[in-house]
Amino acid sequence: MKQCSYLDFLAAFGVGSAHPGGFTVTKQLLAQFSLGPYTKLLEIGCGTGRTASYIVKQYGSVVSAVEMNETMVQKARKRWNKDGVNIELIKGSIEALTFHDEVFHIVLGESVLAFTNKRKAIDECYRVLQRGGVLLVSEVVTEQHLSVHEEEQIIALYGMEQLLTEQEWIALFQEAQFTTVRVLGGGTIAETISAHIEQPEWDISDFISQDLYEAWISHEQILQQYKHRLGHRIFMCQK
Numbered sequence: 001m002k003q004c005s006y007l008d009f010l011a012a013f014g015v016g017s018a019h020p021g022g023f024t025v026t027k028q029l030l031a032q033f034s035l036g037p038y039t040k041l042l043e044i045g046c047g048t049g050r051t052a053s054y055i056v057k058q059y060g061s062v063v064s065a066v067e068m069n070e071t072m073v074q075k076a077r078k079r080w081n082k083d084g085v086n087i088e089l090i091k092g093s094i095e096a097l098t099f100h101d102e103v104f105h106i107v108l109g110e111s112v113l114a115f116t117n118k119r120k121a122i123d124e125c126y127r128v129l130q131r132g133g134v135l136l137v138s139e140v141v142t143e144q145h146l147s148v149h150e151e152e153q154i155i156a157l158y159g160m161e162q163l164l165t166e167q168e169w170i171a172l173f174q175e176a177q178f179t180t181v182r183v184l185g186g187g188t189i190a191e192t193i194s195a196h197i198e199q200p201e202w203d204i205s206d207f208i209s210q211d212l213y214e215a216w217i218s219h220e221q222i223l224q225q226y227k228h229r230l231g232h233r234i235f236m237c238q239k
Contacts, residue, residue, distance in 0.1 A: 029136065029184070029185075030058075030059075033134075035058075037060040040061070041062070041105065042064045042099070042104045042108070043065045044066050044094045044109040044112050044125065045066065045067060045115075046072070047072050048076055049089075051108070052085075053087070056083075064090070064104075065089045066090045066091075068092065068093055068094075073089065094112065095121050097127070097128055101127055101128065102128070103130070104130065105130055108137070110137070110138050111232070115160055118172055119172065132238065135178065135236070136236055137234070137235050138186075138232055139169060139235065141165055141169065141232060142163045143229050146229065157215065169233065177239075180236075181235060181237045184235070188227065188228055189230050
C-alpha cells in the first residue's frame with residue numbers, strides 16, 4: 001500500500017470532519033472563543049471545507065484556508081460555491097505558508113499537523129499568528145507504549161513520520177516559543193467513538209480505486225486494535 005493512501009481515501013470519499021470527535025467537537029470548541037466579523041482565522045488542512053464554511057456562516061469571520069490535496073481543494077471550492085461563502089483558499093504546504101507575518105488571530109487545525117514535518121509546520125503557524133493569537137489543533141497521541149513494530153504499522157498507513165505522546169506535543173509547541181500551552185480536551189479512541197454524535201459528511205468521487213478501499217479497511221482495523229492505546233488531544237497554544 002502506498003504511503004499516505006489513507007489521506008487519498010479521505011479525499012476520494014470526500015470525508016468531512018474525519019478528525020476525532022467529528023463536527024460535534026468542532027462546534028463545541030469554536031463556541032468557546034469570541035469569534036466575530038473581525039476575527040481573521042486560518043484553517044490549515046481544510047479538507048472538504050466543512051469547518052471553514054461553518055465558521056463564515058455562523059460567526060461571519062474572515063477565513064483563509066490551506067490545503068495540499070487537489071481533490072480536497074476541488075471539493076472545498078464546490079462546497080463553498082454551494083454555501084455562498086467567500087473563503088481564500090491557498091493550495092500549498094503548511095510547512096511553507098505564503099502569508100505575511102502576524103496576520104491571523106486564530107490558526108485552526110483538525111488532525112493535520114501529525115501528517116506534516118511538525119517542527120516546520122508549527123513554526124509557520126507561530127509566524128503567521130498575531131501577538132496574543134491562538135493556535136488551536138486536535139492531534140493524535142499515544143496513550144500507552146507501542147512497540148517499534150506497532151508504531152511502524154500505524155505510521156505506514158497514515159503517512160506520518162512518528163507518533164507523539166501528549167507531553168511530546170506540548171514540548172514541540174513550547175520549543176516554537178508559544179507562551180502558553182493548554183490541553184482543552186481529548187481522550188482515547190474508544191472514548192471518542194462512544195461519545196460521537198454527528199456522522200461525517202461524504203462527497204464521493206466518481207472513481208474509487210481498490211487500494212483506497214483497502215486503506216479504509218486498514219484504518220478501521222487500526223481503530224479497533226488500538227482504541228485504548230491511541231487517542232487525541234485538543235491543544236490551545238497562545239503566542
